[in-house]
Amino acid sequence: MNDASAEGHEADSLLAAFALGSLDLDEQAELEALLATSPAHQKELRQLREVTALLPYATLAAEPPAHVKAQLFARVEADRATRLQAPAPSAAAPRVRRPLRNWIMPGFAVALAVLVFALGNLTLTLGSTVRRLDEANRELTTAIAELQQSLSETQGRQETLSGQLADSQEQWLAISNQLLASEDRIGQLNARLAHDEQIVTFVSAPGVATRQLAPARPDQSARGEMYMYPGEPNAVVLFSGLPILETGQVYQFWLADGSSEVAAGTFQVDSTGITRLVVQAPREVNAFQRVMVTVEPDGGSITPGTTVVLTGSL
Incomplete structure (x- = not known):
């Protein structure tokens, strides 16, 4: 691998750490100088920052296991001690540009793991949400079909009841007509009875x-x-x-x-x-x-x- 490829790989690694805010001041200054001359790295940084902005919504906050937290703080403390023990550069010595290191700091490694884990959880969450929505849609479709069936059956019962009501009205009209005819007949019979009683009274009266x-x-x-x-x-x-x-x-x-x-x-x-x-x-x-x-x-x-x-x- 040539120097340009190595530096590009290092820059890609440091871009992710920069998006997470885990670079020291010297590394941040060197990366900003690189970004000023590289539109491709600027675009990649914007994409990494967009992904990082989604991390708070990817999964619920969780307390890491105690041993993971202890290991992480131990590594951070060891790195801090190493930095403190390193000899300070001479004030008179000219500042030599350090090559971009081909490493990923412990904090960046953990952050990258968290990012991968969060993205995985986000994918699982989205998949679960899609499945729930699909299941809810199927249930809604079934409920609509059942409602349409119930509505069709209700309309059928209404039509049946309407037909029965029409038949009942016709029967009631026929009964009413028969009742009126019977009342007329009864009236005629009553009149005839009264007439017959009058005749009987007439023919049986004394002196006839x-x-x-x-x-x-x-x-x-x-x-x-x-x-x-x-x-x-x-x-x-x-x-x-x-x-x-x-x-x-x-x-x-x-x-x-x-x-x-x-x-x-x-x-x-x-x-x-x-x-x-x-x-x-x-x-x-x-x-x-x-x-x-x-x-x-x-x-x-x-x-x-x-x-x-x-x-x-x-």
């Missing part, structure tokens, strides 16, 4: 007069019974055995005197052939001489038709 209506032809089995009060315009007629008429036809009841016939109502019969009719005459019923039932077009007629079913005298 009864008249029979007979079939107009011998082959018919229909019958009628008329209940009335003398001097009253109201009467009740109960019919039985009447056949069901064709569509568009009705039975019509007539009151007749010697000169005219008065229409007193129309009616239909069910499959039993039984029905009743409340008559509202224009004057007292017993003022008429006879009654009859005819078959007329739907809506009734002004005058009786030719198809007479029942007749009777008052």
Whole structure:
């Protein structure tokens, strides 16, 4: 190795010690003179100082083992004693430039070891931090996927509940319509019951007069019974055995005197052939001489038709 290479190697070693602040004044002066003429060494010193600035953040402070501390202080004390025992240079003697020594002081060796150890710890710390961040990222990704799955299931349940609610509303509407229809039917039945009670009261009251209506032809089995009060315009007629008429036809009841016939109502019969009719005459019923039932077009007629079913005298 030539002198220039040796000095360059020595300068590289001393640069690290200079960055750590462990050179004595003579070595520091010689290195500063070298730095003034070497941009490459200036750049390397800047890089070493940047690394040294990171050392406080590389690892947690730790107490070195007792034997390491004792050995370090012993070496520093030995180096100090050697320096004190060395003869002082003569004041008159000219100062001779010392060649850069190819050595690393004990303090620099320890500092360099600490630097290497700290950088290793920094690498391990960064690696551990990266692993923790990667694990946290995987956990977050899993949590997001589970949350999305839960959200999808919740939306599915909401859609199901919405469908069930719509079905329930339709069922409730149908039940409401049935209830309204039932209420109408009940109203009709109540009205019919009240009407029937009125008829029963009418036909069973004392003083009521009864008249029979007979079939107009011998082959018919229909019958009628008329209940009335003398001097009253109201009467009740109960019919039985009447056949069901064709569509568009009705039975019509007539009151007749010697000169005219008065229409007193129309009616239909069910499959039993039984029905009743409340008559509202224009004057007292017993003022008429006879009654009859005819078959007329739907809506009734002004005058009786030719198809007479029942007749009777008052």
